[in-house]
Amino acid sequence: MIRVLVAKPGLDGHDRGAKVIARALRDAGMEVVYTGLHQTPEQIVDAVLQEDVDVLALSILSGAHPTLVPRIMELMREHELNDVLVLLGGIIPDDDVEAMIQTGVSRVFGPGTDTKDIIDYIREHVRRDD
Amino acid sequence: MISARELVPGIVAGHKRAIARGLTWIERDHDRGRALVHLLFPRAGGAHIVGVTGAPGVGKSTLVNRLTLTLRSQGRRVGILAVDPSSPFSGGAILGDRIRMQESVMDDGVFMRSLATRGHLGGLSRATFGAVTLLAAAGFDVILIETVGAGQSEVEVMQLAHTTLVVLAPGLGDEIQAIKAGILEIGDAFVVNKADREGADQTARAIRGMLSLSRRDVAWVPPVVKTVAEQGEGIEELVDAVNRHRQYLDESGQWAERRGALALHLIELAMGDWTHRAIAQAQRNVDWSAVMEDVLSGGADVEELARQLLLQALKGRNHEP
Incomplete structure (x- = not known):
């Protein structure tokens, strides 16, 4: 059973995309923990830790990813959550993608991504089976 | 790979990572999850x-x-x-x-x-x-x-x-x-x-x-x-x-009584698990469609069939479903 945390860090108030993803992952047979809007990096990483998820899927539309994502990845490393696959979606300009990957994010999915691609990516790249 | 026994100290000390991992083992119902519950129950x-x-x-x-x-x-x-x-x-x-x-x-x-x-x-x-x-x-x-x-x-x-x-x-x-x-x-x-x-x-x-x-x-x-x-x-x-x-x-005195009732319920649940394993094992090992046909045509005695499946599962003592 693949467990995924779908999280919305920061201040933007739109979670339609996150909910669409959550539902698609559920329909693909995954267990999706959804934590709602306005999450701090600390809250998100604490939820990853307690829920012991295989995948963290972040959705950021506010443009705050250059500060939020490095902070989240730093906290993930602090808690030794290195085997969690981290995906980023929302509105991430092409020029920022490489910097996001550098922080430890595995893949950035832009607007209009087919949910099937996300599901396939997760199934292929989940790192732990324990 | 760490064992159930090795995870116990971290759990008892209240470390979130150990607690989270232990819960995952229990949810996945594998041997280490069961061993962990057994160790922690006292x-x-x-x-x-x-x-x-x-x-x-x-x-x-x-x-x-x-x-x-x-x-x-x-x-x-x-x-x-x-x-x-x-x-x-x-x-x-x-x-x-x-x-x-x-x-x-x-x-x-x-x-x-x-x-x-x-x-x-x-x-x-x-x-x-x-x-x-x-x-x-x-x-x-x-x-x-x-x-x-x-x-x-x-x-x-x-x-x-x-x-x-x-x-x-x-x-x-x-x-x-x-x-x-x-x-x-x-x-x-x-x-x-x-x-x-x-x-x-x-x-x-x-x-x-x-x-x-x-x-x-x-x-x-x-x-x-x-x-x-x-x-x-x-x-x-x-x-x-x-x-x-x-x-x-x-x-x-009901605190102690309820604990007794819980023990009974845990045994019932574990027995239920054996039933699921028996069926899963049979579905792997025998021609299940023939068994179903036998039941539906009235050829097999369902009670006796259930007894046989359970006996086979218990004989195998195979924990993994």
């Missing part, structure tokens, strides 16, 4: 296990959040298990109880885990029983179990909890008559949440009326507490009722 006797049940939308998650904050202010460590249904079609689930628990779960004295039912009926997941044992052994003083949105027969939580809170919202009125059997029989306390809405007093009265007609235990009168969980109103009174119930269980 350490799990002290926690007060409180079930929170009720229909979808009555405010169970918000109430659990508020209960946690108040229990924390009394210095008690709180474990939370929140159960949501798995899809019968995909097997997937959306676990959304954290949304309403954000205020309480960031605290180091709180550990919260979302569980999906994974096909288990009764309002809990199969893993909830082991998960409670683990959290109790990890030193949480109170363990709150939020069931799936319950109808009339999701009453399994009473097998696990010392104290069961049945949560309702105003406006049920006559419906109380319809649901008086089942879920309304298992409450050690009743919560009329969203009590700022019209009809709260009638609902509280209807519950009291029902309780005066039928009670399991004449020495404990289940209190009916009105709350507005969103605003935190009535929560102290509810925590007080929970604490009084624990004291009552201690003094009446």
Whole structure:
């Protein structure tokens, strides 16, 4: 059973995309923990830790990813959550993608991504089976 | 690969990573998960296990959040298990109880885990029983179990909890008559949440009326507490009722009795697991469609067939399903 945390860090108030993803992952047979809007990096990483998820899927539309994502990845490393696959979606300009990957994010999915691609990516790249 | 025995010290010390990993093992129902529960069971006797049940939308998650904050202010460590249904079609689930628990779960004295039912009926997941044992052994003083949105027969939580809170919202009125059997029989306390809405007093009265007609235990009168969980109103009174119930269980000797009842239920669940394994094993090893045909045509004695399948599974002593 693949467990995924779908999280919305920061201040933007739109979670339609996150909910669409959550539902698609559920329909693909995954267990999706959804934590709602306005999450701090600390809250998100604490939820990853307690829920012991295989995948963290972040959705950021506010443009705050250059500060939020490095902070989240730093906290993930602090808690030794290195085997969690981290995906980023929302509105991430092409020029920022490489910097996001550098922080430890595995893949950035832009607007209009087919949910099937996300599901396939997760199934292929989940790192732990324990 | 670490063993169950190696994980125990971290759990007993309350380390979040160890607790989280142990819960995952229990959920995946492999040998290490079972070994872990077995090792931790002797350490799990002290926690007060409180079930929170009720229909979808009555405010169970918000109430659990508020209960946690108040229990924390009394210095008690709180474990939370929140159960949501798995899809019968995909097997997937959306676990959304954290949304309403954000205020309480960031605290180091709180550990919260979302569980999906994974096909288990009764309002809990199969893993909830082991998960409670683990959290109790990890030193949480109170363990709150939020069931799936319950109808009339999701009453399994009473097998696990010392104290069961049945949560309702105003406006049920006559419906109380319809649901008086089942879920309304298992409450050690009743919560009329969203009590700022019209009809709260009638609902509280209807519950009291029902309780005066039928009670399991004449020495404990289940209190009916009105709350507005969103605003935190009535929560102290509810925590007080929970604490009084624990004291009552201690003094009446029922604390120990309930532990005995839990042991019995655990044995029943484990027997059920053997049944599932027997069927899974048979489906792998024999021509299952021929067996089904045999049953449907009246050729096979179903009772005898069941006995044979169980015997084969037990002979194999194969733990893995």
